[in-house]
Amino acid sequence: MNDIKISVILPVYNEQEYIQATLDSIINQNFDDYEVIVIDDGSTDDSLRIIKETFADSSISHKIIHQENSGVSVARNRGIEEACGEYIVFVDGDDYILTNHLSELYNPDYDFSLIQMIKNEGQNVSSPHVYGVEEISAKDFIKLELEMKVPFNFVQLSYKRDIIKNHGLRFREDISYGEDSDFALRALIYGDTIKISDEITYYYLQHQESLINTSKLKRFDFIPVLEDLGEFFRENSHPDLVELIRSSRIPRAIFGNMNYFFYNDYDYDEVIGKMNELDLFDKLSNFRGDRKFAFKIKLFLFNPKLYYKLWKKFKNSI
Structure with missing residues (x-):
């Protein structure tokens, strides 16, 4: 062998x-x-x-x-x-x-x-x-x-x-x-x-x-996994990767999965409730990067219900 x-x-x-x-x-x-x-x-x-x-x-x-x-x-x-x-x-x-x-x-x-x-x-x-x-x-x-x-x-x-x-x-x-x-x-x-x-x-x-099988709200459970990964990078002396997880990967994962749920007609209150339960709003606000993406996040955080209605109307064009 x-x-x-x-x-x-x-x-x-x-x-x-x-x-x-x-x-x-x-x-x-x-x-x-x-x-x-x-x-x-x-x-x-x-x-x-x-x-x-x-x-x-x-x-x-x-x-x-x-x-x-x-x-x-x-x-x-x-x-x-x-x-x-x-x-x-x-x-x-x-x-x-x-x-x-x-x-x-x-x-x-x-x-x-x-x-x-x-x-x-x-x-x-x-x-x-x-x-x-x-x-x-x-x-x-x-x-x-x-x-x-x-x-x-x-x-x-x-x-x-x-x-x-x-x-x-x-x-x-x-x-x-x-x-x-x-x-x-x-x-x-x-x-x-x-x-x-x-x-x-x-x-x-x-x-x-x-x-x-992969479309349940458990997709949000990826956030703690990313946080554990950040701790792993910290322990291995890669502070730049820790910061990228905090300011890029986690917010992108939150926002991407949230929009996935909206696209697949998940109940708005159920999605928002899960986000509150996991403290995802504060983590979403940590995003640093692309201005267009940052604007979408700011719009959502300013008024989640309004963002949801606009998103459903224009289907991912905002």
């Missing part, structure tokens, strides 16, 4: 409609010396059968682990424990990757590599970000993410396993929203440089059922 270059970690839970396409995309890579670690998180449908039958006909090195339903973070952490590769790559059970995904992500001179991802949410398809550079320092990338100047999902990265192992990095198992961003940003602080590819190799498919 010492020649394994990449470990692909694939958590699965009741993905029988999509898992075959995902598995086929992982197996049909133009890359050698990789392993696939599938963690079936207590599926009650035919997912596990499909997984076993698919790998029965494949020569790809693999492990199939079945566990009681414990959540995606537990599943990913089990995958990390089992991984033998030089790098770790994550794929979700209802997405798919192109044949050059692993070859684009394997760059042994770098701590991390990054590819581009397309999000397909119903009729909406996202556009990738063109970086225009071949590499970037990990810390500069963190700053771009905290200022939300680049679209980012943790599955876009390959992670040097030694960084994950030596620093005991794992996905938080006590939260159900934002654990992936938290993991990626903590890992990146221990690295040096990210190799960037402008190749689009990952396709993220947002299904209606998964949209429902």
